Amino acid sequence: MSDNELGTFLRTWREAVTPAEAGLPAGPRRRTPGLRRAELATLAGISVEYLTRLEQGRDRNPSAQVLGALADALNLSLADRMLLRRLTKEANGGDPLVCAAAPSLSHTARPTVRAVLDHLEPAPALVVNWIGDVLAHTAGYERLAGPLGLLDDERPNLLRYLFTDERARSAYRDWDRVADDLVARLRHGVPLRDPHLAELADELTVTAGADFADRFADLAAAPRRTGSQHIEHPEAGSLRLLHETLALPDEGQRVIVHLPADEATATALDRLNGRRPGALRAVAAG
Template identity: 65%
Template sequence: MRPTLRALLESLEPAPAVLLNRMGDIVAWTQGYERYARPLGLLDGDPPNMMRYLFTDDRSRAVFPGWDRVADEQVAHLRNESSLYDPHIAVLADELTAAGASFSDRLAAVPAPPSRFGLEVVEHPEAGRLRLSFETLVLADEGRRLVVHLPADQATATALDRLNGRRPGALRAVSG
């Protein structure tokens, strides 16, 4: 990873921020993301992979009340940011297709462009319900995307502060 990209990621602390490659591998993250994602099981794989988590880990449906939307978004990223003819993508697609129709049906559907920003609701085992605004910055030349999560309300800001061992108010809620 480029040193400037690493420095950018580190400057986003304590916000949960993550760098994903075109296959959904989670390749780098902030400590804030570690504290947020580890209890969810998002970092359990080797390497951790958002697509595998969504389509093969039963916890994902409990974590994301809007699981269908999150799954649609991730498949849209896969389709729009990579070629299904790429051998690495093909292996991942075969693995997830074997896991069930929830992936293969989405892959066969006409893809919509992925959202680059929005609101994600997460049921966190330690922090409760989190409402996170997200922004996605695409690094087109590298096939990577940086996703930054910010609290969408004061309750989420307080919960993330607790996860990070910080005093309440360290993270500011954003709206609109």
């Protein structure tokens, strides 16, 4: 991993924001569609020389006012502003509220969380830790994911399956979007210097190459709490699923619940679960 995450973040966002989005004229002969350093510096009210030092990692301690001005100039979302603050704190040795207090990597789900899963049946639902290890799941999820090969490993991991198992690309019609979201979740959910993150990132960089490495290097990507997936299931056929993510921050875990996006998927899942149609109801996105 880079030792200049803050500088990379700022440069990535500067190059991603167009002059029009920042309220500036495009002008002739631009070599990049993004903002020039001088333009971002002017918008943020700082010097070009200081912005250069931040991007190059020669200054890693910007004030809260400077961070706020840069975030405003780049029109960052709340999630991206939190990531910017987190990167700044980690560049300065860590923030006890953001880094040191993060829970240790969990390998089990609490009994009460497992009880919640029981009440979610027959919906496909699972509990994962911050690096994507599957800790617990409903029987409905096993019937959905088992035939895809996702649960074959003794300790299944969502990212390892998606990037290293050839069955994943056949199963997920929208593989690229699923991959984008999982890697963004990994970057945002784990202290960047966590050894478990480093180990998984190194492994997937070797086994999956640029498919993983390029996404992991993209600091501008943000995870979504909700989303959709289109799965080609060997037993149930074409499935369109929505998912909702519920965070368990004290445990460093999250619950992911999959719901049918249309009546055809609801019926297919009911049959997969050996139930009469109607046990699951389609849910509209939004």
